[in-house]
Amino acid sequence: MAELTAVVGIGQTKYEAKRLDKSMPGLLREAAEKALADADCTWADIDAVIVGKAPDLFEGVMMPELFLNDALGGAYKPMLRVHTAGSVGGSTGVVAASMVQSGVHDRVLCVAYEKQSESNAIWALSISVPFSLATVAGAGGYFAPLVRGYIRRSGAPDDTGIRVAVKDRQNALLNPLAHLRLEDISFDLVANSPMLWDPIRYLETCPSSDGACALVMEKESLASQRSNEVAWIHATEMKSEPTMFSGRDQVMPQATLDNAKNLYKKAGITNPRKEIDCAEIYVPFSWFEPMWMEGMLITEPNEGWKMTYEGATALDGDFPVNMSGGVLSSNPIGASGLIRFAEAARQVRGLAEAHQVDGAKKALGHAYGGGSQYFSTWIVSSEKP
Amino acid sequence: MSDSESDDAGKTSEPVTLLRAPVSLDYEYSAGQSASRFLRAIEQGKLLGQRCPVDGRVYFPSRGSCPQHAVTFGDEVVELSDKGTLVTFSIVRIPSENIPLELPYITANVLLDGSDTILMHVLDASLDDVHMGMRVQAVWKPKEEWTTSTANIMYFRPIDEPDADYESYKEHI
Amino acid sequence: MRDVAVVGFAQSESVRREPDRNEVEILIPVIQALREQTGLSGPDCDFICSGSSDYLAGQSFAFISGLDAVGAWPPVAESHVEMDGAWALYEAWVKIQMGYADTALVYGFGKPSMGDLPLTMALQLDPYTMMPLWPDAISIAALQARHCLDADILTPERMAAVAVRDRRHAKDNPTAQVKGDWTIEEILAEDFIANPLRKSDCAPISDGASAVLLAAGDRASEICDRPAWIRGIEHICEPMDLGVRDLGRSRSTQIAAEKAGVGSGKIDIAELSAPFTHQTILVEEALGLDAETIVNPSGGALAGNPLMAVGLSRIGEAASRISDGQADRAVAHATSGPCLQQNLVCVLEGN
Numbered sequence: 001m002a003e004l005t006a007v008v009g010i011g012q013t014k015y016e017a018k019r020l021d022k023s024m025p026g027l028l029r030e031a032a033e034k035a036l037a038d039a040d041c042t043w044a045d046i047d048a049v050i051v052g053k054a055p056d057l058f059e060g061v062m063m064p065e066l067f068l069n070d071a072l073g074g075a076y077k078p079m080l081r082v083h084t085a086g087s088v089g090g091s092t093g094v095v096a097a098s099m100v101q102s103g104v105h106d107r108v109l110c111v112a113y114e115k116q117s118e119s120n121a122i123w124a125l126s127i128s129v130p131f132s133l134a135t136v137a138g139a140g141g142y143f144a145p146l147v148r149g150y151i152r153r154s155g156a157p158d159d160t161g162i163r164v165a166v167k168d169r170q171n172a173l174l175n176p177l178a179h180l181r182l183e184d185i186s187f188d189l190v191a192n193s194p195m196l197w198d199p200i201r202y203l204e205t206c207p208s209s210d211g212a213c214a215l216v217m218e219k220e221s222l223a224s225q226r227s228n229e230v231a232w233i234h235a236t237e238m239k240s241e242p243t244m245f246s247g248r249d250q251v252m253p254q255a256t257l258d259n260a261k262n263l264y265k266k267a268g269i270t271n272p273r274k275e276i277d278c279a280e281i282y283v284p285f286s287w288f289e290p291m292w293m294e295g296m297l298i299t300e301p302n303e304g305w306k307m308t309y310e311g312a313t314a315l316d317g318d319f320p321v322n323m324s325g326g327v328l329s330s331n332p333i334g335a336s337g338l339i340r341f342a343e344a345a346r347q348v349r350g351l352a353e354a355h356q357v358d359g360a361k362k363a364l365g366h367a368y369g370g371g372s373q374y375f376s377t378w379i380v381s382s383e384k385p
Numbered sequence: 386m387s388d389s390e391s392d393d394a395g396k397t398s399e400p401v402t403l404l405r406a407p408v409s410l411d412y413e414y415s416a417g418q419s420a421s422r423f424l425r426a427i428e429q430g431k432l433l434g435q436r437c438p439v440d441g442r443v444y445f446p447s448r449g450s451c452p453q454h455a456v457t458f459g460d461e462v463v464e465l466s467d468k469g470t471l472v473t474f475s476i477v478r479i480p481s482e483n484i485p486l487e488l489p490y491i492t493a494n495v496l497l498d499g500s501d502t503i504l505m506h507v508l509d510a511s512l513d514d515v516h517m518g519m520r521v522q523a524v525w526k527p528k529e530e531w532t533t534s535t536a537n538i539m540y541f542r543p544i545d546e547p548d549a550d551y552e553s554y555k556e557h558i
Numbered sequence: 559m560r561d562v563a564v565v566g567f568a569q570s571e572s573v574r575r576e577p578d579r580n581e582v583e584i585l586i587p588v589i590q591a592l593r594e595q596t597g598l599s600g601p602d603c604d605f606i607c608s609g610s611s612d613y614l615a616g617q618s619f620a621f622i623s624g625l626d627a628v629g630a631w632p633p634v635a636e637s638h639v640e641m642d643g644a645w646a647l648y649e650a651w652v653k654i655q656m657g658y659a660d661t662a663l664v665y666g667f668g669k670p671s672m673g674d675l676p677l678t679m680a681l682q683l684d685p686y687t688m689m690p691l692w693p694d695a696i697s698i699a700a701l702q703a704r705h706c707l708d709a710d711i712l713t714p715e716r717m718a719a720v721a722v723r724d725r726r727h728a729k730d731n732p733t734a735q736v737k738g739d740w741t742i743e744e745i746l747a748e749d750f751i752a753n754p755l756r757k758s759d760c761a762p763i764s765d766g767a768s769a770v771l772l773a774a775g776d777r778a779s780e781i782c783d784r785p786a787w788i789r790g791i792e793h794i795c796e797p798m799d800l801g802v803r804d805l806g807r808s809r810s811t812q813i814a815a816e817k818a819g820v821g822s823g824k825i826d827i828a829e830l831s832a833p834f835t836h837q838t839i840l841v842e843e844a845l846g847l848d849a850e851t852i853v854n855p856s857g858g859a860l861a862g863n864p865l866m867a868v869g870l871s872r873i874g875e876a877a878s879r880i881s882d883g884q885a886d887r888a889v890a891h892a893t894s895g896p897c898l899q900q901n902l903v904c905v906l907e908g909n
Contacts (some may be wrong), residue, residue, distance in 0.1 A: 002656045020402065023686060055618035056640065060408050061689070062613040062681035063640055066895040070797035076813060079795040079900065080649065083612075083640040085619050091637055095649060102655035103559070118685075124618050130414050131424050131534050144475030145494050149558035152473075152517060152551075197492075198476035240606075240636040242625055245453035246442040246501035247556050255633035370622055374636075406690040408681065412616035412673045417580035448626070449583055455600065455629030457586055 004384060005100040006223035006230040007345040009039025009216030015179035015330035018117035019210040024059065025071030028111050031212035032072060035109065039216040040226075043073030046216070047105040052082040052092025052112040053334030057124035059115055072111060084238075086282070088112065089337025090367025090376030093215065094236040097378070100219050101233075107222060112339075113212035114332035121208055121333070140205055140285060142371065144197035147287040149251045151199070154290070156305035158199065161286035162190045163308050165204045165328060168283070171315055172325025174354035179209040179330040204286035204328075211332035213339045220384075231345035231380040234362075235266035243371040250372055256295035259375040264297070267379040272364075273298050276379070278320040278347055278357040279364040280340035284327045289313060293321075296366060296377070315355065323347065323355040337367025341378055348382040416533075419449030419458050424533035430525065432465040434500050442501040446535060467523035467538070469497035469504070470549040472557045476512060491515055493541055496557050503557055509540045518554070520546035562654050563778040563785030564881075564906065566596040567874030569768035572735040572862030575671040576765040581615070585627035585667050585767045592663070592769045596781050600628035603771070604659030606636040607650040609643035609666040610866045613678055624667060635659070642666055642831075643768065643870030644892030644902050650772055651791055660774045666867035667767035675763050675865075682895060684798065695896065696760060700752040702805040702897045703836040707754055711806045714754065717835040718745040721758045721860055724838075728857025735862040736762050761833035766864025768871040786877035786888070786906040790818030793902035798895060805897055808837075811844035814903040815889070823907075825851045826885035829872035831859045831892045840898060841891055855879065869893065873904050880908040 011034025013019070019027055036042060049072050051065040061067065065081040068074075084091040089112040096110030116124075122138065150156065169185040172178035182189070182203075193203035223230045239259035242248070260272075269275045281296070283289045290304030298319060299307055307313050313321035322328070324343040327336050344365035346352045352360075362381040368374060416424055419435065423446055426433040434445035435458035442451075443463050450457045471493055478489045493508035508521060521541040531537045568591035570584050593599045600606055606628060610621045621638045630636060635658075639645045643666020650662035670678075676694035683689040683698075706712040719742055728737035740758065748756040771781070778785040794810035794817075796803050803809065815821070828851050832838040838860065842853060854860070856875040859868050869892025876888035886909060892902040 002658070055612045056681075057612060057618050059685070060406070060681065061685045062611065062678065063894070066682050066795070066899055067684045067798045069795050069899075070799075070802075074795055075797050076794055076810060078793050080645060080793075081640050082637065083621070084638050085622065095637060095652075098649075098652050098656050098658070102652045104652055104655060127617055129617065131416050131420070138479070141475060141477055141492055144477075145473040145492065146558065148475065148517070149473050153555075153558075194478065195476070196479050198478070198489075200475075238635050238637055239633045240625060240630055241633040242452035242630050243622055244502065245451065245631065246437070246440075246444065248453075249556070249558075251558055253633075258633045370619065373622075404686055404690065406685065410613075410616065410673055410678055414616070414672065415577060415580055415669075417583050418578050419583070420580070421578070448623075449580070450586055450626060451629075452626035453629060453631045455586060455589065455627055457583065 002101040003103050004220040005097050005217055005233045007215050007233065007380065008218050008223055008226060008230045009035040009041065010342045010346055011035030011038060011214040012177050012339065012342065013211045014177050015209045015211035015332060017207065017209060019115065024115050025068055027115055027210065028068060028113050028212045029071055031214040032109060032111055035214035035216050041216060046073055046107060046109045048078040048099055048108045049074040050080045050082065050092055050096040050099065050108060050110040052088045052338065053114055054085065054088055055124055058119050058121050060119040084369060084374050086333060086369025087337050087367040087374040087376045088369065089335050089339060090341055091238060093338050093341040093378060094238055094376050097217055097233050097236055100217050107216065107218035109214060109216055111212060111214040112335040114334040115210045116208055116333065117210050140197045140200050143285055144200050146250050147199060150287060150291050153251065154302035154305055156290060160290055160305040160308055161199065161204050162187060164286035164289040165190045167314050168322050168326045168328040171323055171355055172329035175324050178325040180207050200285050206284040206327045206331040209330050209332045211330060211335050213335045213342050215342055229349040229382060231348045232384050234379040234381050234385045235263050236378045237263040238376045240374050243373055252295055253372050255373060256375050259377055260297040263377050263379060268385065273319055275362060276364050277360040277362050278323060279366065280324060280343040281321055281366045282327055282337060282340055282368050283322060284331060286328065289321060292366065320357050323352065323357060337376060340367055341365035345380045348380050417449045419447055423447045427535060427537055428531055428533045430531060432467055432497065434463040434465050436461050436463060443499060444502050445497060445500040445504060463499060465497045465499040468544065469495045469521055470554050471508065471517060471519040471521050472496050472503060472554045473517055474508060474515060495521060495541055496554055506538060507540045510543050518548035518551060520544050520549065560655055560774050561787055562651055562772055562774050563787045564770055564873065564877035565773045565778050565782035565785050566592050566771035567878050568592040568595065569733050569871050569874060570766045571733045572764035572766045572864050574735065574763060576669060581667050581669055582623050582626045585624060585665065588767050588769050589627050589665065592771055596771045598661060598771060600630060600663050601632060601634055603661045603663040604635065605650055605653045605662040606634050607646040607662065607664050608638050609641050609646040610668060611640055613681055614668045614670050614865060616673055642866050642868065642892050642894055644873060647770060647870060647873060648791055648793060648902065651788060654772060654774050660777050662772040663769065664772065664870065665767065665769040666870040668864055668866035669765045670763050670865050671765050696752045696755060698896045699834045700755045701800065703754050705805045706836050709806050712836055712839055714746060715742055716839060717759055718742040720835040720838045721745055724854045724857050724860040727855050728861035731856045731861065733862065734857040735764050737857060737861055755834065759835040761859045761863035764862050764864040766867050768867040768874055770870055770874050782881060784881045784883065784908055786880040786908060788904060789907050790905040792817040795900040798899055800897060808840045808844040808898045808901060811841050811901040811903060814901055815845045818903045818905045820889050820903065820905055821846050823887050825887055825889050827852045827855050827876060827879055827888045829856060829858060829876045829890045830854055831869045831872050832898065833859045833863055837898050845889060869902065876906050880906055
């Protein structure tokens, strides 16, 4: 019943701590214009615009798709704004795809962004609700105890996280758009960086970035006529669970396991480790790489850290992860999920330049958010399903 | 953010590239009916949990409903001790307001005895000693400073009891 | 296209201020009422989608707690828009169209009483050129009303007549907030709060929540004796800047109405979300309604305006009047942004 849909255009801005050179509309148009050019389309060729971003308090604008309407070519067209916490970039991709997969639109533009330098993201994330004691300083403070839980459960060596950070930061050196590019990256540099929330160190943590990512998606009959490579969307999935309830497994939430199972079933994948060539996974703190390798059923429970240790997730490994440098290198919060989806699509289109995985045909894009409770994923491929 | 540069009156030398627009909004929060009961109890130094009518698990703190079953808690309350187990923790080395301890401090995921959910708080303990499974107890502010807030407990401290067995708390991580 | 219908609707009472209940406590009975109507709870549905606004709640990620009212266990396929629940319904409708889901639970909620609503809405405006002036939402709407009066599109009497009609209708709606018998003269004697808008020209500030159940094909007929079939659902957004669009008509509503097929049959009832009397008239005209259509039988937004749920409730109110046989064909409308910037039109039929 679903109409086969492809990603035919991808655009990303240069990610930086503060994009003071552009206003919000300017930043989004930078990504959108690149995506339109990549798709050989103009603004007029777009039927609908789907915008995604994280809390409005990050920029101080309520429902910003409204004021961005004309800047995004949305005048007198349908516009939608998705917000699913940190996974929002991924959800935006899923929702945008559904607009074409349902046959409602032929071609859509989806844009996810954050220009968090315009407000104060730390403040916005930690507005203390009355009647309670604020104990958690930032997202890292929330996740660090869970990382400790994973280490205990899996027996992972203490330096697993460092190895992930080194790998992602080395990959970032191959991605000119990445925010953090540390020429002198090394194991020692990460290991000696200040411990922020034990066991998470400074260089094992994502930056705060401004940036935008845009995709053009269209239906099969249009995409098939193109001579250049497109990324066919084989499957998408979204799963959520409550933030907290008694006995909730926050280290390996049921929602990620269910998401993975359903996604692979729809995509006809029975052996994800072998059948998927590479993955862009939402890793804002280094330890989430091994955790999500398990959460996405790439490897057995408690074995995720081995993939890192073996070098399996390196660019030249058998299951490269975060070839772009990942969230650890660039994190405009609202866009980060869509960037994962976009980089997966770039890989199967053969357009990832210096961080291309040779011969990548099928890739996984993944985003998560909230208290590890929202999961949005997709499988894209250079071949039709 | 800075203001635009101006030389003569009305004449600008540089284009405006930044604009400072402070936003100030006041909000009035309601804790909600059930949470209010829990807060009034803590004002009296009592820790009251609530039982989910579906599976009988005790929730502390209570937000008035069971998030797993989407049912409001009834009137049944369970009084909890202020002793518990440190299920997991982190050592925080970046500063934050409202925390009464100097850096570095320990954030504590505490499972109070009798509760089936975690209370997130802070722990006053040696960095070398802190470990999962430690037995801890609340240290309260002086009674005259108590209000309707979990901040009435200043922090938790280790107590001299044998560690809790990992199996007994591992589902709460 | 698949046949999708509204098969259930529940809403809380619209009140000026919910002092004791948080958003979850308001939502839980609404979701439970919907479950009683339809037999389906959140996890029974193939997809869940909600609408809410962080700035109304004064917190980031305010919608996350809304999920606690649904009981998302086992894990559910769920999404959220930072928009009125009517757009969440649209997203769910699309999900059903693509074959991902056969049933969907949609809800919207808000407690605008927590903050200063007219001032908070200034944050929707262009952050570089308009917002720093802090124009409140009523004054912005008043600019449009002034234009309409000066251009002879409306008269103050016509505006007052809308309030009289809607509040009279609201007497039959137990969840409505502002209801009763007013006369045009009484309203015209009121002081202006932002000339030319009087208090009665404006929707109240309301806390509330509502929920709708969607189902496809045979599933719909299993759940509901007379489903309200969605025959068309379209939404269009105009540029925000008040100087680049025609404030004397709702062009986006007109485009959406044409695409949704409003004009292809008689409309028995129309439920509109416009929060000002002059805007209600502009929407009626954009929809091309004739004198036979009963507008806002529930009282509409002017009788109760729980932001983020109000548009969804209009769809629910129209659908329930089809399901209970009062109407055969209806149109429901939702709006967002200053001066009717963005509009959604939904056509529902009983047959």
